[in-house]
Amino acid sequence: MAPVTSLASTVDQRIADALSAALPQAGAADPLLRRSDRADFQANGILALAKQLKGNPRELATRVVAALAANDVIKDIEVSGPGFLNVTVTDRAITETLAARAADERLGVPYAEQPGTTVIDYAQPNVAKEMHVGHLRSAVIGAAMVELLEFTGEKVIRRHHIGDWGTQYGMLIQYLIEHPHELDHEDGAVDGESAMSALDRIYKASRAAFDSDQEFKERARDRVVALQSGDEQTRAHWQRFVDESKIYFYSVFDKLDMEIHDEDIVGESGYNDMLEETCRILEETGVAVRSEGALCVFFDDVKGPDGDPVPLIVKKSNGGYGYAATDLSAIRDRVRNLDATTLLYVVDARQALHFKMVFETARRAGWLGDGVKAVQLAFGTVLGKDGKPFKTREGETVRLVDLLDEAVERATAVVREKDKREQLSEPEIAERGVQVGIGAVKYADLSTSASRDYKFDLDQMVSLTGDTSVYLQYAYARARSILRRAGDARPVAHPELELAPAERALGLFVDQFGETLAEVVSTYEPHKLAAYLYQLASHFSTFYDQCKALDENNPPAVTENRLFFCDITARTLRQGLELLGIRAPDSL
Known part of the structure; x- marks a missing residue:
């Protein structure tokens, strides 16, 4: 079924036609139609036209009203004030427009004229770590934007950029190698709560060993090197942490009534093979330069409190890669391999400067061309009733599952009442x-x-x-x-x-x-x-x-x-x- 023209659009077109008929010298003038408390709509465009034509706005408005052909959409139109047009539509037009909407399963809402491909980056928990209230907004806002964009006909590709890489995995993996049954579950049964319980137990135990045992710390650091070099045993243990975490993630997202699919999860590790090439291209093209041993990108408008430039560090002086290298590699992948026309990042507002620099770097490198836009849908913080960051009475971050369970408990009481x-x-x-x-x-x-x-x-x-x-x-x-x-x-x-x-x-x-x-x-x-x-x-x-x-x-x-x-x-x-x-x- 064809999309339904709204009453606002219909009235706007009728008045535009009358403007052209009454004032041909004005060309294709905009009626500047808006909703009104005095009538159904008000057209304010004649005031600007009067200045352009050096005429009396009320006189011009009267000529436009006279040029409006009798129709079944506009019931009444009057000149108000210095030249506004107050428009009331007919009852018939209202009911007929709604009837046309009711006949369409989409309620007459049109698809986008030129849909593209949006890659949306949202819901980004960290492997082996509890999801807390800080993870709520990215998931909820991102999931809503997916539904909205798809409803317009946009092709949407979900990306959950989970934190699944870094030096902490040397500590976790080494502990698991030395305590091989810590991720085992009785009878092989595992749910989200038991998965998180095991992960949390290993994290706390490995952290304690790392902080107190120098020899374990050295073994953990060696394990990081083995992980980054692709050692099979190390990667297999790393994968166990990822898989166990997914069981937990999915249980939380299920509580949130959200679907998350394996193929949409492409974490930091998914771009490892691109990092060196990304850095090489940036350096060879002059977008990034060496500074104190690190590979950096500088910006004229980004300076620290001392007035010195604050760079985007792509590669550290010790050879390690910064978050920027991963984010820039992700942009390359999403534009080149996924044909994205829009990159939408649902990320905490506190990362605004980072993404501003990443996007500008990608533009300088030519990875974000004229046909691609990158947008950070930045979100604020969830606060407690006292207006301070949301914490438990003990001062700890609120677990997301506890928050959701309490919401359901309160709501159930309301429904029962x-x-x-x-x-x-x-x-x-x-x-x-x-x-x-x-x-x-x-x-x-x-x-x-x-x-x-x-x-x-x-x-x-x-x-x-x-x-x-x-x-x-x-x-x-x-x-x-x-x-x-x-x-x-x-x-x-x-x-x-x-x-x-x-x-x-x-x-x-x-x-x-x-x-x-x-x-x-x-x-x-x-x-x-x-x-x-x-x-x-x-x-x-x-x-x-x-x-x-x-x-x-x-x-x-x-x-x-x-x-x-x-x-x-x-x-x-x-x-x-x-x-x-x-x-x-x-x-x-």
Whole structure:
């Protein structure tokens, strides 16, 4: 089915045509249409035109109104103030546009005109280390952007750049060689918790040995050399740590209701074979130079507190490779082998300078050409209620699994309390608790601008009121409940009917869904979709209070039309929540 033209686009085109007819000397003028509190839309473009044409703006506006042919879209248009055009659309246009959206499984949202290939780097835990609250935002924001981009028709390639390389593995591997059964599990059974428990035990024991036993420290350092040189036994033990960690990673991502696939995990080790060539190219082309034995890239606008240049170190003076070498090699791979047109990095804002320098280096080297853009979708920090970095009472970093389990526990209590009629079974309450709890955590993250810090407050997150996912899920469930209770009545659009104010407001807002998604994807700002969905749920709440769909005094056509508004709203809420990675249960 062809995409549906929004009312805003339709009105914009009608006024643009009238501008051309009334003021041909103005050329293809932009009406500068926007939403308005005084009418449905307001066109402000005539003020700029009046300056250009040296005319009276109200007089010009009056000529444009006269040039507007009678139509079934614009009900009323008036000149306001110094030359604004206040536009009210017909009720028929609202209902017919929504009916066209309802006939399409995509709700009339068009695909991108020129989709490309985005490689998105997100959800980057470290091998043999516990995932904590600091890993939440990259995973949640990244997963939402994957859904949003794919919905527009973009080809999306996921990359989880896990920390799976470095000197600490010499310590871990050497300890495992000397204690070969430390990663064994009883009866061969292993789950995420037991995998992490074993890894944590080995990490603490190996660290203690490394710090206290000089001979073990030397053996561990020798093991690093063996790992980097490709020794088979050493690599096999390293792989055990990676595989064990994946069991744990997958269990955490499963709690987050996210799918992570083996083929998408390409960690730091995946670029080892490219590092030397990357450095050689940078040095031969003059992009990088030697400084105090290290291979560095310098920038005019990056200086330290003393005013001296701060370089990007690609290769250290001892021959070791910095993070920059790996990140630059990853760019080469993603552009050359994956045909990326966009590289999107969902990474902590504190790494902004690093990525600024990496991207600029890649541009100087020609790896980021005119047809490829690199973007860091930087995110802020998760804070506690006190506005300080989120820690346990003991001052330790909060484990991500503990946080998610507590969210589900709180949400389950809310669902049980809401289910006063005891319509849900215990398994259903448990299922809803997971959907509501995980949705609450995700929405709290996604409803905040990614670049900002936010306070993690579970009491607020699982509230039925306010800007929460529970409020949105409840609005969806309420709409579905109305449709279930409608008996033989079915949702049918009736464009001939006059709409109540709450119906008009709801209909006009539903029609903004496609425009909102286009903006969200173009700016990589999923919080704008969350804001849209919250406002949509608020409009539906007003509609629910003022326009009773199942009132026995309604004529059949009114009932059918209001059921239609319930249905199109529910579908829009559900689609929007799905794009944010949040479940929408039919009942709460």
